[in-house]
Amino acid sequence: MIGVVSYLVFFLTLAAILAIAVLGLNLHWGNTGLFNGGIAAFFGMGAYATILLGGTPQAGQFGGFDLFYPVALAGGIVASGLLAWIVGVATLKLRHDYLAIATFGVAVAFESFVRNSEWLTGGAKGLRGFERPLEAAIGDPFLFNLCFFAFVLAVLTAVYYGLGRLIRSPYGRLLRAIREDEHAAQSLGKNPARIRLASFITGSMIIGTSGALYATFYAFVSPDDVLPILTFQIWAMLIVGGAGNNRGALLGAFVIWAAWTSSGWVLARLAPVELQLYTGTIQYILIGLVIVGMLLARPQGLLPEKLVISQSGGETPRRPVQST
Amino acid sequence: MIQALLDGILVGSVVSLGAIGLTMVMHLLRFANFSHAELLTIGAYVALVFDRLFESIVPATKAAVGPLSLTFALFLAILVSMVLTGLSAVVIDRLVFKRIRETAGPLSMVFASFGVALIVRSVISLIFGLKPRLYSDDIVMAVTISTDPHLLVKPDQVFVFGAAVLIMLVLHLVLSRTTFGYALRAVAENPTLAQVAGVRLSTVIAVTWIVGGALAGAAGVFHALDNQVSPVIGQNFVLAVFAATIAGGIGSVYGAVIGGFLVGIAFGLALVILPPGYSPAMPFLIILAVLFIRPQGIFGELR
Numbered sequence A: 001m002i003g004v005v006s007y008l009v010f011f012l013t014l015a016a017i018l019a020i021a022v023l024g025l026n027l028h029w030g031n032t033g034l035f036n037g038g039i040a041a042f043f044g045m046g047a048y049a050t051i052l053l054g055g056t057p058q059a060g061q062f063g064g065f066d067l068f069y070p071v072a073l074a075g076g077i078v079a080s081g082l083l084a085w086i087v088g089v090a091t092l093k094l095r096h097d098y099l100a101i102a103t104f105g106v107a108v109a110f111e112s113f114v115r116n117s118e119w120l121t122g123g124a125k126g127l128r129g130f131e132r133p134l135e136a137a138i139g140d141p142f143l144f145n146l147c148f149f150a151f152v153l154a155v156l157t158a159v160y161y162g163l164g165r166l167i168r169s170p171y172g173r174l175l176r177a178i179r180e181d182e183h184a185a186q187s188l189g190k191n192p193a194r195i196r197l198a199s200f201i202t203g204s205m206i207i208g209t210s211g212a213l214y215a216t217f218y219a220f221v222s223p224d225d226v227l228p229i230l231t232f233q234i235w236a237m238l239i240v241g242g243a244g245n246n247r248g249a250l251l252g253a254f255v256i257w258a259a260w261t262s263s264g265w266v267l268a269r270l271a272p273v274e275l276q277l278y279t280g281t282i283q284y285i286l287i288g289l290v291i292v293g294m295l296l297a298r299p300q301g302l303l304p305e306k307l308v309i310s311q312s313g314g315e316t317p318r319r320p321v322q323s324t
Numbered sequence B: 001m002i003q004a005l006l007d008g009i010l011v012g013s014v015v016s017l018g019a020i021g022l023t024m025v026m027h028l029l030r031f032a033n034f035s036h037a038e039l040l041t042i043g044a045y046v047a048l049v050f051d052r053l054f055e056s057i058v059p060a061t062k063a064a065v066g067p068l069s070l071t072f073a074l075f076l077a078i079l080v081s082m083v084l085t086g087l088s089a090v091v092i093d094r095l096v097f098k099r100i101r102e103t104a105g106p107l108s109m110v111f112a113s114f115g116v117a118l119i120v121r122s123v124i125s126l127i128f129g130l131k132p133r134l135y136s137d138d139i140v141m142a143v144t145i146s147t148d149p150h151l152l153v154k155p156d157q158v159f160v161f162g163a164a165v166l167i168m169l170v171l172h173l174v175l176s177r178t179t180f181g182y183a184l185r186a187v188a189e190n191p192t193l194a195q196v197a198g199v200r201l202s203t204v205i206a207v208t209w210i211v212g213g214a215l216a217g218a219a220g221v222f223h224a225l226d227n228q229v230s231p232v233i234g235q236n237f238v239l240a241v242f243a244a245t246i247a248g249g250i251g252s253v254y255g256a257v258i259g260g261f262l263v264g265i266a267f268g269l270a271l272v273i274l275p276p277g278y279s280p281a282m283p284f285l286i287i288l289a290v291l292f293i294r295p296q297g298i299f300g301e302l303r
Helices: A002-032 A039-054 A069-091 A096-116 A141-168 A170-180 A182-187 A192-218 A228-241 A246-270 A273-297 B002-029 B038-057 B072-103 B106-128 B155-177 B179-189 B191-196 B201-226 B233-248 B253-273 B276-293
Strands: B143-147 B150-153
Touching (some): A002 A141, A002 A192, A002 A228, A002 A246, A069 A096, A069 B276, A096 A228, A096 B106, A096 B233, A096 B276, A141 A170, A141 A246, A170 A182, A228 A273, A246 A273, A273 B072, A273 B106, B002 B179, B002 B253, B038 B072, B038 B106, B038 B233, B072 B106, B072 B201, B106 B233, B155 B179, B155 B201, B253 B276
């Protein structure tokens, strides 16, 4: 029984961590219409920077500054923001596909960088030597996992409500205005490039938070945590849940993470031996089918974006009067 | 150094062929197609299948052409592969992109193209296995063409370069001298006006996919001829063809050719300076540099 409960806590913790990243992506894609093809890079930046700043010193390894955990966490988040700033400044004034290509590129570059820069990132063997905050004080591993789950939930809730407020605020309206018609927003004296950059950096920092928590949870990070499939998983979560709807984003995160882990479990148990090597490949096909299938069959997702009518002065606008 | 330059030019001819199709599709349909590079993988595997098929039907085709490792069977298989890869590009368009084009915006197309790329790559690895293969097990030694500086070139590489240039020349003639070439440019400039002038949009789109697919298919075989046939060819090239497209200017076929060679040479020179592990990051640095210095690319217009 305790085994089932502790697995459930483990599963929910990971799902909640990924849900934070989905919320960040929803600010990009759902609310501002930005295409982020390099979630793995921003996630990884948060993860690596947190471990580097908060880890204990290791022989022959840069980093291990052993900083107070909240400082390390903040450092990871800021590092993701900086990465987003570099990519954003270069691309956000241009056509939307440039951002898609550049963010995809930054993920590829990031992975090859962490895989090869052994002095900084530990190379393929990854970074160890991180002591999880309060783990020694709490003692019991199960209790620690429960506490950590509560912490992740608190962060998720804060991000969820924070974004909810942001989206309902005039600023959120501005984001959607830019998504729908950039020129119209510009004609009202708004600067779309700057607002897009702000939204891109904020969303990337939220994704970085998710990466930082992920690394904290495992007390370890390696290049295998920043593979492109992570980007696809987060996307699938958002598109299944419903882009533009934060409740949908949460739902999608838990549904897809449950589908991913259970499909891996089923394939590992039931697939014939010669196919065992290809369970990952089969899961990739499934994720690809989910993305393409949703776009074809139900592009609005399970929980579609709600129509927000900002003008509440009197009647809802009707059809324009016909000019004769 | 000059050896690196030479190798870079050979890589460049493959990147150029891939980038031409991509830039045409991006210009015509206005979306960044992340599944374009998977057409290289499709091309390489179709050629592998038909190469084996021709060899088993007519054993005489097993003979190598001149000093190359390329056999007559593989030569025929390249032609078949170009046709079939072109057709598969049309099939993918009909199955996925056309439907999304009709209902949703360009961002959904980009999104879908990632999904398509993932599916194509994974299905190919499932069918043919993750292990790389070779067209021919015969080892053809590189020929020393100069001793000072020491330069080595494989006969296959010369063939690849020559064939790539020939294909680009043919395309240039088609685009600049035929009615289809005019129709294509007209549609890219102004689809509505082109339709008024009697150009069938759906035909032009289909032919663009076929041409782009055929070129990508050839690029895939050419790359695999010098290296290996593996399911990750597309994954390895996707960023390079984008870098070539952006450097040349989106929509410019000639820009894509030059951009392709630029990226190839940059790859070659980077291997001299940096450890090989970093080379996947090269195209990203090129993209970033182009976007900061000249975002519209060499021949492009800012949109």
